[in-house]
Amino acid sequence: MASHTTSHNPDELTAGHCGLRIGIDIGGTKIEAVLVAPDGTIVATDRIPARRGNDQVVEDVVSIARSVAGEHFESVLSVGIGIPGQVDCATGRIAHVVNLDIDTLELGALAGKQLGLPVHVENDVNAAAVGAAHVLAGTDMSGTIVFLNFGTGLAAGIVDNGTLLHGYSGAIGEIGHVPVDPNQFECPCGQRGCLETVCSGASVGRLWPKANPPMPGLITAAHLGDMEAQRVLAMVTHAIVDTVQMVAQAYDPKLIIFGGGMAKTGQPLIDVTLEELARREAHCPFLKGLHLADRLRLAPAAEPLGALGAAWAAASI
């Protein structure tokens, strides 16, 4: 039996409360769950270590859903799950979750059957996008919000008037593998110059192995006058702003949220991005007129965005 780290806030909840939602974020090392009230308030959280394998993942989802809801389980309307890998959100089928040793798994159907509830599964970046959009935009979900996940890889989640966009094949937002970077590094996907070979968390770690986490160390070294750090930082910020421009000019979003592990760098990451953006704006009135600097936000690091977003995404189906 996994050890649960549960927190309930009974003051937020009265007995017989209806319309609760469960959100579950499955990562490579841990599973986080939240119980969300209709107004979006998190009334309970739970966390367990992640285990590998199909049966274990289904078992852990069922277990954490029951534990986070506790005595309120009967009032739960739906369960949302965010998980890495390929997700068919119409069927809840997942594929190629390498970190969890999953080839294919009917996660939505199997968990739904055991819980007796509708279970909606999303890709983890999409789930975090919904979570971040709700936390930063509040009740006004009008317009388009783009969430850029600077994690091991680079991908975007796009929320349009409160609803996730999935595209024709479910591959919307896979901008990490657009091969536009002039350094032309080889990418495991088979192409060269993919954006994520330069501006994902893993790539910055490869380009600047002298610090861990690499991005804050890289920025500090560059600011202290280290010329190699300045060269690497210029390369990284160039790719970041290429990414920002790509989503900004394709979607004209009201907010562009920086999330994922690299966003934990905080304001210095936004600052170096704004410096590169300002360099480009200096000789491009068109770009300057888009006021992209006003639209950049950091994902709130303290919130369980993936679990929260999974709950919201399930609620909007």
Ligand SMILES: [Zn+2]
């Ligand atoms: Zn690639």
